[in-house]
Amino acid sequence: MHIVVCIKQVPDSAQIRVHPVTNTIMRQGVPTIINPYDLFAVEEALRLRDKFGGEVTVLTMGPPMAEDSLRKALGFGANRAVLLTDRFFAGSDTLATSYALSQAVKKIGETWGEAQIVFTGKQTIDGDTAQVGPGIARRLGLNQLTYVSAIHDLDLAGGTIRVSRRAEGGVQELTTKLPALITMLEGTNEIRRGTVQDVLRASRAEVTVWNAAQAGIADVTNCGLRGSPTVVKRVFAPQARAVKADQIEVKDRKPEAVAADLIEKIFATQPALEAELVRTAAQY
Amino acid sequence: MKKELPERFRSYKNVWVFIEIEHGEIHPVSLELLGEGRKLADKLGVELAGVLIGGERAPLAEASTEVWEHGADAVYIATHAALEHYRNDPYSRVLTDMVNEFKPEILLLGATVLGRDLAGSVATTLLTGLTADCTELAIDDDRCLAATRPTFGGSLLCTIYTLNTRPQMATVRPRVMSMPPRQPGRKGRTVPFRVSLREDDIVTKVLRFLPDRDSNKAQLAYADIVVAGGLGLKSPENMQHVRALASVLGGDWGGSRPLVQKGWMPADRQIGQTGKTIRPKLYIAAGISGAIQHRVGVEGADLIVAINTDPQAPIFDFAHVGVVADAIELLPALTEAFRKRLAVNRLAG
Ligand SMILES: Cc1cc2nc3c(=O)[nH]c(=O)nc-3n(C[C@H](O)[C@H](O)[C@H](O)COP(=O)(O)OP(=O)(O)OC[C@H]3O[C@@H](n4cnc5c(N)ncnc54)[C@H](O)[C@@H]3O)c2cc1C
Ligand SMILES: Cc1cc2nc3c(=O)[nH]c(=O)nc-3n(C[C@H](O)[C@H](O)[C@H](O)COP(=O)(O)OP(=O)(O)OC[C@H]3O[C@@H](n4cnc5c(N)ncnc54)[C@H](O)[C@@H]3O)c2cc1C
Structure with missing residues (x-):
């Protein structure tokens, strides 16, 4: 069995700071990481491979330094890594990203054998749209299973898979045919520590680097800025409210006195609230 | 409106809202979107329509009434046995x-x-x-949809346009837009859509649906009063003060994202861009700085009260009432004062 896992390298948002005066993002020195949601996809793919045999290929589209993330994934035990990098990809929105990735998945299939399952994370922590997985599925005609919390059966001979997925208000249990695209829900497993051999191998392994042409993309007008229907027109800081917060006087006063003032203020601003609260409180 | 639309766009007209129906009921977010869609349609001078997709037994007649009464001029209806439960393939085929x-x-x-x-x-x-998770939708001078959403990591917003293709698509999270008032008796048109699907052609099958056990527990997103804590509370034990105040007020509680990352509370209590969006009548934020990702999740509250030791904290830029104080001391005092006040009132009333 061949599984492809798409991973994205993202800035470690926990460490991003905003310049207090200019309101711009201070990226200097912010480390990059594998999108945390993608680790659940990597782990699930490795588990399936360990159980059913076969290979796991990790794929990322990004700048040359995105190779770091691929090496990390090799260290967890992935068999092969492909970096899709080209200036034509710069400025891709989700439609252009799903185009480039789907072409690469196709090429990976032609080179090392067709993938039965393509995994992505649920969403990223930077763009955070959750649109790329469904986009890849549509473009490749894969059966789409989003927000999957558990894979119950995989019948390679019969070409079917049975999963549980998060739906509105409950959990849906579905079967579908392979090949399928799965976006993995967070918290469903825990990424392994790679074996010593894996980690050693990862540091020396060859990462396959493809530009657009090598990935089989003949027409680059579907890529990058040109292939992106969405355009970011304006980036701006949110407005402070015209009136600043009405401050309750606290200087040298006891919490009890401040609390009393605050309650007065709340009820003065929202007169209907007090009666409502009394009504709700009466139900206890 | 300034500019004429390019020729190939002229055949595209009207504003559509996909109406999500689950277990026989319209998801509130669809009605919230009708309120927003009404404003866009009026600005454009076009119709607002709801799109209803469901199985043959789905209560689409009642749903149509609800959609009209929340501002739509028309409903487009697609029914078929294969659309009974949501599945990606048949639903996306029909909507496309x-x-x-x-x-x-x-x-x-x-x-x-x-x-x-x-x-x-x-x-x-x-x-x-497709622009994801918008917090604001508007029509600009060129008849384009200006979709605004927070940008990652920073205290910034960005406005995204879809320039060269139609339709312009956007998603909006529940509670970001306010619920439009219902106008009983308001009626509209029904446009049926002929569905050509064969169950045999759909390879994905739903085997079971297990409803969430706690679905009737208070829903944070729809609570009238919410009390939340942030890193300023210093330790997970201090979250008890947040829960106590929420309980006295008959409300629900939550917190900022770092509290989830630190394991102080479960992920479904997170408030903000990547957590829940709330629109309570009263929101009390204790020890929360007010980063943009938090702000967009709470801005719809009628009254925002912020308790923070730092007078420069960004939360005071959008809170209505501020208290520069130690929340760990003030919360218990506030809980006690509310308790007394409400008890007195109850005896009197
Ligand atoms: C602040 C911000 C807002 C944006 N808003 C929009 C928007 O509204 N609409 C829009 O079309 N674009 C938007 N973009 C652009 C979008 O982020 C990029 O297209 C990006 O390449 C993929 O989208 P995502 O990060 O949202 O991924 P998601 O769709 O959230 O990612 C889902 C999964 O797809 C896989 N994946 C995603 N990107 C890659 C990659 N480069 N390589 C390998 N696997 C990948 C991962 O497995 C990931 O878990 C936005 C970008 C930013 C920074
Ligand atoms: C992609 C992305 C998505 C995000 N999504 C969310 C989201 O959905 N929700 C969210 O909340 N955040 C989100 N964040 C994180 C967000 O940017 C902030 O980091 C976070 O909201 C800060 O949490 P905080 O206010 O609790 O902590 P801090 O920013 O550390 O603020 C603590 C505050 O407490 C005050 N304080 C200290 N001691 C006291 C005291 N004794 N009494 C009172 N006040 C005190 C301090 O002055 C300070 O203002 C996201 C970030 C990214 C990058």
Whole structure:
């Protein structure tokens, strides 16, 4: 069995700071990481491979330094890594990203054998749209299973898979045919520590680097800025409210006195609230 | 409106809202979107329509009434036995076909699990732009949809346009837009859509649905009063002060994202861009700085009260009432004062 896992390298948002005066993002020195949601996809793919045999290929589209993330994934035990990098990809929105990735998945299939399952994370922590997985599925005609919390059966001979997925208000249990695209829900497993051999191998392994042409993309007008229907027109800081917060006087006063003032203020601003609260409180 | 539309866009007209129906009920986010869609349609001088897709037994007549009464001029209805439960393939096929036939210029969906699953497929098939999790929608001078959403990591917002393709698609999370008032008796048109699907052609089958056990427990997103804590509370034990105040007020509680990352509270209590969006009557934020990702999740509250030791904290830029004080001391005092006040009132009333 061949599984492809798409991973994205993202800035470690926990460490991003905003310049207090200019309101711009201070990226200097912010480390990059594998999108945390993608680790659940990597782990699930490795588990399936360990159980059913076969290979796991990790794929990322990004700048040359995105190779770091691929090496990390090799260290967890992935068999092969492909970096899709080209200036034509710069400025891709989700439609252009799903185009480039789907072409690469196709090429990976032609080179090392067709993938039965393509995994992505649920969403990223930077763009955070959750649109790329469904986009890849549509473009490749894969059966789409989003927000999957558990894979119950995989019948390679019969070409079917049975999963549980998060739906509105409950959990849906579905079967579908392979090949399928799965976006993995967070918290469903825990990424392994790679074996010593894996980690050693990862540091020396060859990462396959493809530009657009090598990935089989003949027409680059579907890529990058040109292939992106969405355009970011304006980036701006949110407005402070015209009136600043009405401050309750606290200087040298006891919490009890401040609390009393605050309650007065709340009820003065929202007169209907007090009666409502009394009504709700009466139900206890 | 300044500019004429390019020729190929002229056939695209009207604003559509995908109406999400689960277990016989319309998801509130769809009605919230009708309120927003009404404003867009009026600005454009076009119709607002709701799109209803469901099985043959789905209560689409009642749903149509609800959709009209929340501001729509028309409903487009697609029913078929294969549309009984949500599945990506038949739903995205039908919605794509409907768009291709009727050509709306704007298509809005709720950014729910279902909406996100569906929107990405439909936008990719139509090869059009899709802006995720918008917090503001407007029409600009060129008749374009200006969709605003927070940008990552920073205290910034960005406005995204879909310039060269139609329809313009966007998703909006529950509670970001306010619920429009219902206008009983308001009626509209019904446009049936002929569905050509065969169950045998759909390879994905639903075997079971297990409803969430705690679905009737108070829903943070729809609570009237919410009390939340942030890193300023210093330790997980201090979250008890947040819960105590919420309990006295008969409300629900939550917190900022770092509290989830530190394991102080479960993820479904997170408030903000990547957590829940809330629109309570009263929101009390204790020890929360007010980063943009938090702000967009609470801005719809009628009254925002912020307790923070730092007078410069950004939360005071959008809170209505501020207290520069130690929340660990003030919260218990506030709980006690509310308790007394409400008890006295109850005896009196
Ligand atoms: C602040 C911000 C807002 C944006 N808003 C929009 C928007 O509204 N609409 C829009 O079309 N674009 C938007 N973009 C652009 C979008 O982020 C990029 O297209 C990005 O390449 C993929 O989208 P995502 O990060 O949202 O991924 P998601 O769709 O959230 O990612 C889902 C999964 O797809 C896989 N994946 C995603 N990107 C890659 C990659 N480069 N390589 C390998 N696997 C990948 C991962 O497995 C990931 O878990 C936005 C970008 C930013 C920074
Ligand atoms: C992609 C992305 C998505 C995000 N999504 C969310 C989201 O959905 N929700 C969210 O909340 N955040 C989100 N964040 C994180 C957000 O940017 C902030 O980091 C976070 O909201 C800060 O949490 P905080 O206010 O609790 O902590 P801090 O920013 O550390 O603020 C603590 C505050 O407490 C005050 N304080 C200290 N001691 C006291 C005391 N004794 N009494 C009172 N006040 C005190 C301090 O003055 C300070 O203002 C996201 C970030 C990214 C990058």
